[in-house]
Amino acid sequence: MVRIARRSHKKSRAGCSVCKSRHIKCDEGRPACGNCKISSRYCSFLTSDSHLPTVSEDSTSSPTPGFPTRQLDASPSPLRYSPPSPSQELPCPNIAVANMVHMELFHHFMYSNLFDLPPPYDDSDKKIAPLITEVALSYPFLLNEVLAFSALHLSYVQPSNAQLYRHYAIGLQTHALGIFNGEMIEVNRDNCMAILLFSWLLTLHSLIETVDSAGSADIHSLLDRFVHCMQLHLGVRAVKTEAWHMMLESEMGFGLEAITSMMEYANPGSHTADLKSCIQNSKTLNNDEKSTCIRALDNIQWFLSSIDGTEKNGSSLVTAILSLISWPAKINVEFHQLIADRTPEALLALSYYAIPLHLCRESWIVRNAGQLLLQSIRVHLPDEWHRWLDWPEEMMERISAGV
Known part of the structure; x- marks a missing residue:
């Protein structure tokens, strides 16, 4: 019997774990391979070795370079919000690990028009996104919410990848709330603006999700979603009451003064x-x-x-x-x-x-x-x-x- 020699081919030893489990050839595309993009799967290439700043579980361990140390307290935080559960079709990404998608989200927040509403002041040299980002780099809970908000916006501007970006939005916000709710943060001159911005972004995030849910939610339950969204503003109010004078002295004080005067x-x-x-x-x-x-x-x-x-x-x-x-x-x-x-x-x-x-x-x-x-x-x-x-x-x- 004549045996036909099997055609040689190069194995994709560096392929993503999803393609390997599906026994298909991976094109090793980055940040996510082509097969995972087409099938809306979470590609393992989205994970790298660099870590986003997080609060250490061991309060005696060395702090993350460049990030202030804050003492943990067993008391619960007054600001709590439960985002929707991540899609069951995608495995939960390791949000604490930075990857190329996080870099994309960070860049998008900095340079795109996420806040497509005019600021309540007339100063073209002072944009809100860079100012928020500057504060966020010192506070992991705010940084993660910034990335979550950016992912939510990208799910609209890039509908072909909407499922992936929304999955990131949910995971990053969950991570942000885990950090924030795991700390008892006393409002002070250093962190008052970070807490205010975090509360504000949460309210916008919640409003977006409330509108998005209208297609599937019962009209009777929609009011509860609106009320829940509005209740998050109580966190903004609490921070404002406690630290308004300190916020006016911050770099974003110019905007707050303009709002007050108007x-x-x-x-x-x-x-x-x-x-x-x-x-x-x-x-x-x-x-x-x-x-x-x-x-x-x-x-x-x-x-x-x-x-x-x-x-x-x-x-x-x-x-x-x-x-x-x-x-x-x-x-x-x-x-x-x-x-x-x-x-x-x-x-x-x-x-x-x-x-x-x-x-x-x-x-x-x-x-x-x-x-x-x-x-x-x-x-x-x-x-x-x-x-x-x-x-x-x-x-x-x-x-x-x-x-």
Whole structure:
């Protein structure tokens, strides 16, 4: 019998572990091989030997060079957030190990337009991303959240690799929260800005995930997601209350001062007058609950007056951004409880927040969040309260029409 000699071929001994387990030839492409990219698998080439800075489990070990040492405490951190579980289709990457994807995420955060909203100040030489990055290099929890936020943005701009980037976004944020929640961080002059920025990025991250979940989430549960997102602002509020004067002295103080000066003017306005009267005459709310709802409306009246032309203190979009960031941080815990209890008057006050959200709808961070919020409030309100939603809906229609 004639035997045909087997054609010789070069074995891919340096191929990724995924291709080896699948018994297919690996092209050894970097940062991830072609087979893994096509099949949306997590390629083992994404792991290298360089480590991202993390907090040592042994408090007596040597600190990571260039990163401040912080004493651990068994007390829990007040800021806690549980991100979605990573996809079951991809193995969990070793987030504590730096690789080429991390480098890509870092570069993307530095030089792309992640924050595609104009800053509330007029200084083109001072960009927010480099300033955040400068702070993040000294605080591992912030650095990991920076990379997570960058990965989330890349999942939109590179949809072909969306699954991989979202997997990284989840893993990096989980790692960031593990570091932050494992420490009891006392706010001081050195770390106040890092904690504030971390809290702020978490709220934006949560808002993005809330909007993303709209396609699969029940409209009834969507309101809970919005409320959870807003509750994260309480962490921002706590840091601001404790260390505002210290933050004004930081390198980002120029932006905070600009925000403060723009919001100093308090116009009483008339947009919320009817709803305030309704709340004041409520037969079911006690006096403290009435005051809580009215304060929430007072804090958004500045925004409503500004976009209506009553107060010219910058562009309407910048005004919307300030309201977007500041209003959830101003409302108190009692208001959150009224929302959780589905109190109609509190839900109506919350519906006014849909207006600044809608004005920022061109941003990848916000998109149709305003419309989703209003829809979710409507399904939780008894029919007799629906007429109160006519005005915020009308305002949103005017914004869409450019009126």
